[in-house]
Amino acid sequence: MARWDTVQVAGSPMRVSVDVPAGRKSAPGVVLMMHGPGLDRFMEDRTEDLARHGYVAITPDLYRRQTDGDMMTRISRLKDSEIVADADAAVSYLRSMKDVKVGDIGVLGFCMGGRNTYMLAGARPDVWKAAGVFYGGNIMKNWGDAPAPFELTEKIAAPMIGFFGADDQNPSTADVHRIDAELTRLGKPHEFHMYDGAGHAFLNFMNAERYRETQGRDAWDKMLAFLAKHLPS
Numbered sequence: 001m002a003r004w005d006t007v008q009v010a011g012s013p014m015r016v017s018v019d020v021p022a023g024r025k026s027a028p029g030v031v032l033m034m035h036g037p038g039l040d041r042f043m044e045d046r047t048e049d050l051a052r053h054g055y056v057a058i059t060p061d062l063y064r065r066q067t068d069g070d071m072m073t074r075i076s077r078l079k080d081s082e083i084v085a086d087a088d089a090a091v092s093y094l095r096s097m098k099d100v101k102v103g104d105i106g107v108l109g110f111c112m113g114g115r116n117t118y119m120l121a122g123a124r125p126d127v128w129k130a131a132g133v134f135y136g137g138n139i140m141k142n143w144g145d146a147p148a149p150f151e152l153t154e155k156i157a158a159p160m161i162g163f164f165g166a167d168d169q170n171p172s173t174a175d176v177h178r179i180d181a182e183l184t185r186l187g188k189p190h191e192f193h194m195y196d197g198a199g200h201a202f203l204n205f206m207n208a209e210r211y212r213e214t215q216g217r218d219a220w221d222k223m224l225a226f227l228a229k230h231l232p233s
Helices: 041-052 071-077 080-096 112-123 149-155 173-185 213-230
Strands: 003-009 012-019 026-033 056-060 101-110 128-134 160-165 190-195
Touching (some): 012 041, 026 080, 026 112, 041 056, 041 101, 080 101, 080 112, 101 213, 112 128, 128 213, 149 173, 160 173, 173 190, 190 213
Parallel strands (some): 026 056, 026 101, 101 128, 128 160
Antiparallel strands (some): 012 056
């Protein structure tokens, strides 16, 4: 089961969900970027499943600076510079762990976490060995004063995998094609998968209306195979 730890970001506490593979002295690490609802049971479950597959997984709480507001209000308050700082702290925590030595590190995320994964892949290209984007909307939009994630595409170094629903509006299929084309133009190794009959958040079993079991299982299996290739244990 995932545990809750606290890490420091510029002297301020941030809670993180962490899970470690059983019986391992060393393992690759994965930073998970949370979706709009925050650190709910879905995010805990993904953290735990990655640990079951041999990864030290950590999910930082990006809403830690906020005390009120609905989901959309909270998302609107996020700034890319602060997200980078929180991800940096999560990486530092992984590298300082005593119970298991963490080797190479990847990043993946869902919904706004997919967007933030794309942003981090460009903002911290020297950190990641793999990046996974699940239906990341707003990749063309900046949060705060930093460049939009799309503007960082040239800096991306890690191989990337992406999963999208054909019925999604954010990102739309046009957005996905534009991102795919830019990655291709710049020679960035990537693979994108588009699922018919699925919209936004199709992997989220906490949302009965949006969840698509078949498409979600296929996407997660492909994600695990991608991690096994680029983050071998």
